[in-house]
Amino acid sequence: MKFFRFAMIAVFIFSFCIPINSFASIENPKEKINIPSSVISITKENTYPNPTQDLPSLQPSELTQELLDTSKVKIENPHLIRMLNESSFNKSPFSIGLRATIYLGEWPLNYESTETVPNWEYQKINTNYHDNRGGEANFQLHYVQETQKTIKGGLTAKVPNADDVQKMMMIKAGEKTNVPLAFSTTIGAGTKKNQTYNVPPNRLGYLYAYAPAINEKGKITYGEVYIVFKGWKRYIVTKNVTSQGIGAWIPIQDHVSFGFLTSGQQR
Template sequence: MKIKWIVMMMLLSFLTFQSTADAAKAKQEGKPKVPSSVLNIGKENTYPNPTQDLPYLQPSDLTQELIETSEVEIENPNLIRMLNESTMNKTPFSIGLRATIYLGEWPLNYESSETATNWEYQRVNTNFYDNRGGKGNYQIHYVQESQKVIKGGLTAKVSKADDVKKMMLLSAMEKTALPLSFQTIVGAGTKKDQVYHIPSKRLGYLYSYAPAVNEKGKVTYGEVYLMMKGTKKMIVVKNITSQGIGAWIPVQDHLSFGFLTSEQPR
């Protein structure tokens, strides 16, 4: 009996240590733990949201060579795409060539400082039943009463906002491992089978919320020049500025549910 008790205590200690280590690891990685009240409605959603797929654009060999000459980090996918589409061939006359080409002012990179998740960002639906005259429990489940569009966006006006949103979205998706999009839609008639019980003599409210990620950080701008001196090619960035920026980015095809009962209408 004593040996059995010792084994049980050792097992309990190991499980506690493992749980603590896993929690610390998750916190260190910065990826939020999805609460049990949050459910995936991707299969049930009557509105098929397009998959938000924003892979990191792979620079070509020439683009990578140019990026490495810049003193400022360049991660804007649209700027990388433009450089990828450029070609520069060596010719016998390029030895004495000198040229400076202005490529415009660009948001060059985004540096995240805080990523937080609001699981009740926006209420999208309320299912209600009055069971005050009932003699037993009444079961209700989630049914979306009308189509709901959930929009995110930047918290301030910035130049080339679409480029900034794309970089912030990439950063937030990497940090949270959540399916994020600046717009997601919950279709009318979307259902979930999970049952909630309303006791007799009470009213029941099932609230549904769209979660979203609040992303905050800093975007760096600069005037980008392509310079060529003979066979050498380089990128020079001038007039560098930085601006703090934030964004709300909804979590696609996920809802957070809150259920309560009361004796009086709310």
């Protein structure tokens, strides 16, 4: 009986010693943003074929991973990883006395996301209108894109190596939101959707279409990158490491957000 009591107490204490994060990782998988019903995909209907902007994380080679593991600062820049993947450094018995340092330049090393917020009405792209003040029945209004619209995002500040920074920000934002992202996307003229919006008699109907976007904010880390050779040893050294805040607007590709209203007077 005493052993049973001791065992129960031990289990009770142990349960409170387990880190809370271990439960959170099981019960709360990576959260995705909830897309409202007013936001609709037009991937199939879009008369302008947008190119796919998927940016999967580049897998480092065995040698590259060996080098990355030696860096005291995390390196996630796909451009730099690709360059290291394309390099080769052979170990040789004649390299015992080798001493060399290769400067690779200053690079954006990694991006840390702190906030990812959608704006479903980032940019107005179309208005469909019908005057039903003389009508006796509901008029069914549909979305038809009247002119071609290109929606562009971008960084909120000028930074070195902006293209690399944009790629890292888009990768992180895509992982957190699970929506297709692109810094430039186009809605073609004549794009249609079959959703019906009823305009009652004696009313005017307005169907507004908006391009949604993600507002991504975080911190970018820069540093000078060196590869150092000492005999058979090879490792990465980063110097003059700095960090700064950065933000970006990234449009959601091939999606439209709708807003519908009726009025007794012209707006």
